[in-house]
Amino acid sequence: MTARIFHREYEPRAPAKIYMLLQRFLIRLATMLITLFGVAVVVFVVIRVAPGDPIAMMLPPGATDADIARLRALYGLDKSIVEQFFIWLSGVVRGDFGTSISLRQDVLGLVFNRLPATLELAIVALVMAVAIGGVTAILGARERGTAVEAGIDIASGAALSIPDFLWGLVLILLFGVLVPIFDISGRVSPQLDLPFVTQFYFFESLLRLRFDLTWDLLKHMLMPAVALALPLAAIISQLLKQSLKEVLDLDYVVLARVKGFSETQVILREALKNAALPTLTLVGVQFTFLIGGTVIVERLFSYEGLGNMAIDAVINRDLPLIQGIVLVFALLFVLINLAVDMMYALLNPRLRHG
Amino acid sequence: MTINRRELLGYGAAALGVAAVGLPNIAKAAAGELTIAYNVNLPSWDPTTGPSAVNPTIQGLYQSVFDQFIPQKPDLSFAPGLLTEWGWNDDRTKVTMTVREGVKWHDGSPFTPEDVVWSLQRAGDEKTGNPIQFVWKNVNNFKIDGNKITGDVVQFDPVYFKWMSFLTGYIMPKAYYEKVGAEGFEKAPIGTGPYMVEKFERNAFLRLKANPNYWGGKPAFENVTIKFVTDAASRVAEIESGSSQVTLEIPYEEYDRLIAKDGLAGSCKNVSDIGMIFFNNKDAMLDKNVRQAAVMSVDKELLVKRLLRGYGQPIDTLETPEYTAFDPSIKVEHNPEKAKQLLAASGYSPKKPAKITIQTTKGFKPKDYEMVQAIVGMWRKVGIEATIEVYEIAKHYELRAAHKLAPAAFYNWGNAIGDPTTSTGFAMFGPSPHSSWKTDDLDAKIGPLWGEKDEAKRIAGWKAVDKYIAEQAYVLPLIQYAQPIVHAKGVKVVQHISGALLPALMTPA
Numbered sequence: 001m002t003a004r005i006f007h008r009e010y011e012p013r014a015p016a017k018i019y020m021l022l023q024r025f026l027i028r029l030a031t032m033l034i035t036l037f038g039v040a041v042v043v044f045v046v047i048r049v050a051p052g053d054p055i056a057m058m059l060p061p062g063a064t065d066a067d068i069a070r071l072r073a074l075y076g077l078d079k080s081i082v083e084q085f086f087i088w089l090s091g092v093v094r095g096d097f098g099t100s101i102s103l104r105q106d107v108l109g110l111v112f113n114r115l116p117a118t119l120e121l122a123i124v125a126l127v128m129a130v131a132i133g134g135v136t137a138i139l140g141a142r143e144r145g146t147a148v149e150a151g152i153d154i155a156s157g158a159a160l161s162i163p164d165f166l167w168g169l170v171l172i173l174l175f176g177v178l179v180p181i182f183d184i185s186g187r188v189s190p191q192l193d194l195p196f197v198t199q200f201y202f203f204e205s206l207l208r209l210r211f212d213l214t215w216d217l218l219k220h221m222l223m224p225a226v227a228l229a230l231p232l233a234a235i236i237s238q239l240l241k242q243s244l245k246e247v248l249d250l251d252y253v254v255l256a257r258v259k260g261f262s263e264t265q266v267i268l269r270e271a272l273k274n275a276a277l278p279t280l281t282l283v284g285v286q287f288t289f290l291i292g293g294t295v296i297v298e299r300l301f302s303y304e305g306l307g308n309m310a311i312d313a314v315i316n317r318d319l320p321l322i323q324g325i326v327l328v329f330a331l332l333f334v335l336i337n338l339a340v341d342m343m344y345a346l347l348n349p350r351l352r353h354g
Numbered sequence: 355m356t357i358n359r360r361e362l363l364g365y366g367a368a369a370l371g372v373a374a375v376g377l378p379n380i381a382k383a384a385a386g387e388l389t390i391a392y393n394v395n396l397p398s399w400d401p402t403t404g405p406s407a408v409n410p411t412i413q414g415l416y417q418s419v420f421d422q423f424i425p426q427k428p429d430l431s432f433a434p435g436l437l438t439e440w441g442w443n444d445d446r447t448k449v450t451m452t453v454r455e456g457v458k459w460h461d462g463s464p465f466t467p468e469d470v471v472w473s474l475q476r477a478g479d480e481k482t483g484n485p486i487q488f489v490w491k492n493v494n495n496f497k498i499d500g501n502k503i504t505g506d507v508v509q510f511d512p513v514y515f516k517w518m519s520f521l522t523g524y525i526m527p528k529a530y531y532e533k534v535g536a537e538g539f540e541k542a543p544i545g546t547g548p549y550m551v552e553k554f555e556r557n558a559f560l561r562l563k564a565n566p567n568y569w570g571g572k573p574a575f576e577n578v579t580i581k582f583v584t585d586a587a588s589r590v591a592e593i594e595s596g597s598s599q600v601t602l603e604i605p606y607e608e609y610d611r612l613i614a615k616d617g618l619a620g621s622c623k624n625v626s627d628i629g630m631i632f633f634n635n636k637d638a639m640l641d642k643n644v645r646q647a648a649v650m651s652v653d654k655e656l657l658v659k660r661l662l663r664g665y666g667q668p669i670d671t672l673e674t675p676e677y678t679a680f681d682p683s684i685k686v687e688h689n690p691e692k693a694k695q696l697l698a699a700s701g702y703s704p705k706k707p708a709k710i711t712i713q714t715t716k717g718f719k720p721k722d723y724e725m726v727q728a729i730v731g732m733w734r735k736v737g738i739e740a741t742i743e744v745y746e747i748a749k750h751y752e753l754r755a756a757h758k759l760a761p762a763a764f765y766n767w768g769n770a771i772g773d774p775t776t777s778t779g780f781a782m783f784g785p786s787p788h789s790s791w792k793t794d795d796l797d798a799k800i801g802p803l804w805g806e807k808d809e810a811k812r813i814a815g816w817k818a819v820d821k822y823i824a825e826q827a828y829v830l831p832l833i834q835y836a837q838p839i840v841h842a843k844g845v846k847v848v849q850h851i852s853g854a855l856l857p858a859l860m861t862p863a
Contacts, residue, residue, distance in 0.1 A: 052748025056755040058405040059787045060485040061780035067488075068755070068787070070480075102397045103556070104404050105540070114557075172591045180595040185391070185588055190559040190579045302583045304558035311584075312395060312557065316405065317748050 021345060028341055032334045039330040040092070040323075044085050047322050054101055054317035075101060075319075088323065097327075098320035102312070107324035111306065115328060116199035117187055118298070118305035122291045124202070124221055125228035129290070130283065132229065133236025138272070140237065141244035142263050152237065159234035165296045168227035172300070175223060183220045185302035192216060224301040228293050232286050239282055243275035277347060284340025288333045386576035388845065388857060391583040391598035395557050399543040400536065401524045402476070403483040408521045410627075410768045414854030415580065418562060419460075420545035421525055423451075423470070423518035428850045428859065430626065430676050430772050436465065436525055436546065436569075437518070446510045446807050449493055451503040457569045459527050460544035460551075467503050471496040472528035474505070486522040489514065510805050512812055516771045548573045548858035557582055562857065574861040593618065599842040602855050606663040606720065609838035617843055622665050625837040625853040627768045628674060629719060630781075631712070631729070631830035632759055632790035638708040639761040643700040644738065645827035647693035648762070649686055651736040652729050658833055661721045661728065665836035671820040672767065672777045674834045676851055679774035679816040684824050690736050697737040707739035711760040713753075716744045719766045725832070726764050755787045763790065766835070770852035774816035775804065782823060791828045 097107035295307035425435040439452040457465035478490035549562035613620035654668030784792035806812035
């Protein structure tokens with residue numbers, strides 16, 4: 001009771017709390033911009049010093065030195081790296097990310113056209129990972145010390161030790177070839193007429209109540225999403241179970257048991273809220289890894305997302321497109337981190353009270 | 355109504371069962387529908403500009419929608435198409451072409467000689483970014499008289515008409531392109547080809563609809579879906595699950611396994627794509643004995659038999675049997691003992707080997723790295739110690755253009771029109787950015803052939819060049835690749851030696 005009074009006395013008033021959060025947000029925003037600038041510099045320099053000259057890849061058989069020089073000038077590659085960088089950066093600031101060398105289209109348009117597919121895949125995978133990881137963690141904590149917990153630990157270990165692309169191959173073999181329930185490639189059946197106005201096909205199909213399309217999209221998305229979700233689900237499961245087990249020994253939980261709550265009620269009503277906080281931070285960090293994992297998994301399933309396009313861009317040494325994709329990925333990562341940070345500040349009493 | 359946990363699990367299992375039972379219907383192809391799991395993406399719809407225009411692997415897609423000036427039959431021979439006749443005048447100062455009448459573009463507008471002239475002029479204009487502009491610029495001042503076109507030759511190029519069947523040799527719709535512009539054309543391309551573009555999702559799929567007015571006759575399949583499945587394992591799964599009826603470019607092991615299955619068949623013929631090892635005129639490769647030993651110590655038959663499961667064919671020049679300048683009399687023997695003697699004459703032996711670096715890609719072509727490993731083993735036995743350096747294909751292009759390839763470098767070379775200029779010519783002529791061996795003796799022999807007006811003399815000249823290259827061992831030709839195509843037994847596939855997979859050549863079996 002003393003502690004509660006103490007907290008009440010020194011708890012900042014509402015405007016002060018908002019001010020603290022705002023201050024924290026602005027600091028993170030500034031850090032974010034610096035991070036993005038750093039990423040832009042590193043990517044720009046690295047892809048230019050990396051092996052593979054885009055001009056050499058497009059040289060016709062009869063190209064002369066003059067032709068080569070003309071092509072270099074056409075793509076702005078005749079200037080120094082520093083000059084090229086500032087020309088590109090000034091374009092980026094104005095929202096012009098340049099033109100793709102291989103696709104000959106506006107980079108930003110291409111990236112934003114693909115980003116929704118990747119985001120949908122990543123979000124569905126995240127939801128799956130949280131659901132699978134959460135349920136197995138709760139089950140493991142509830143059945144701690146039994147064969148059920150051991151089984152969950154073994155399954156988590158297996159899920160974690162196999163990388164996402166290998167899960168993808170296993171799933172293709174199981175549910176694409178042996179028992180072909182799901183589609184192996186693509187995002188949606190080519191035969192379907194799509195009424196969508198956005199690129200968020202899955203979410204839009206739900207909003208439009210077009211469950212026939214939702215099912216078709218799910219048939220394409222489930223295998224890559226599960227492949228991405230399984231390793232993350234294992235991490236969530238292990239961490240959350242460990243946190244739950246620690247919390248379950250605390251006095252207030254013991255008190256809840258004494259009050260007559262069942263073990264499941266104790267976990268769901270009392271222990272989960274406190275145990276979930278470390279997992280939340282981890283999920284935020286791992287979500288960025290999950291998005292990174294879409295690159296290979298999208299390729300494997302010929303899923304028309306940003307990751308698939310990134311591989312083509314790298315193969316073709318499409319410098320403007322690589323830069324655009326990496327910068328958008330970086331922006332996504334820092335935004336996720338910012339969101340997690342803010343959420344953590346809101347939920348964690350110690351940070352919330354300054 | 356309430357559902358308990360046991361009932362819920364039961365319903366779930368039943369739903370899964372129904373889904374599983376219903377599967378064969380899902381996998382079955384609808385009548386008139388054909389689905390192809392294709393190995394590369396289609397970056398752009400304009401087949402005459404930008405890097406994708408010179409990408410040989412997507413020409414089959416272009417040829418489904420657009421017509422080339424002059425089409426090629428599956429055996430690489432040339433046939434009348436939108437141009438029904440073509441040729442030079444006697445002194446090679448003019449070209450003449452006759453344009454097919456009664457052809458329509460996909461939008462229903464008439465195809466005219468103006469389209470042909472506009473396409474040739476556009477291709478020859480360096481501002482449009484046609485990578486083969488160096489060929490198209492050689493004829494200008496076109497004149498139309500009815501359905502006849504004449505043009506003035508600026509610089510005689512004996513391969514001018516052959517290029518009309520090759521990279522960027524497509525006829526584009528003048529009026530439509532000028533109306534919609536480059537961007538509009540990318541969104542809704544039209545041609546005169548056997549199929550019309552119905553739907554296109556970049557990196558995902560292409561839906562084609564049969565052109566009912568096609569001058570060559572309506573294709574057998576009404577609708578064709580081309581899925582872009584760049585991963586070979588996924589393509590295997592596509593065909594094995596029945597999701598696609600045709601696929602190509604899969605590992606030979608998988609080809610053998612799949613064609614043994616019920617309901618699947620295959621075709622694996624030699625195509626116009628070869629594997630070779632470029633030599634660079636530097637280090638130990640300047641020594642003719644080392645080069646000759648490097649060539650004659652390689653057992654190509656063994657490479658084909660062991661690594662490529664018997665698919666493909668050893669070659670001794672850069673010409674395959676289907677090419678115009680193929681000369682079966684040019685043979686390079688496999689003779690490790692003689693290789694040892696040659697190396698000994700230059701002071702090398704297995705104990706004191708000639709040391710070189712060999713560069714290769716890994717996984718770019720079937721068994722490329724493994725083939726180089728085997729070759730290095732064969733070289734080691736005769737007295738050449740090679741260090742393998744793996745690089746990406748992009749790096750190969752960069753090094754080759756800068757003449758900085760290692761003394762030996764693996765590469766593949768396609769030549770869909772089968773002319774010696776587009777195989778031996780560009781691969782071995784010093785000034786070409788795609789050559790690696792650059793010496794005056796060879797350039798002096800090749801140089802005069804570029805403008806040779808007498809066709810018989812020209813081909814004889816290229817054969818002589820190939821013979822000289824083989825004698826001097828300026829390059830190590832390895833194998834002609836076979837292209838594996840697996841298809842459902844209900845589909846008949848005609849394989850094109852150019853390597854282009856053409857839905858228009860597919861019919862229900």
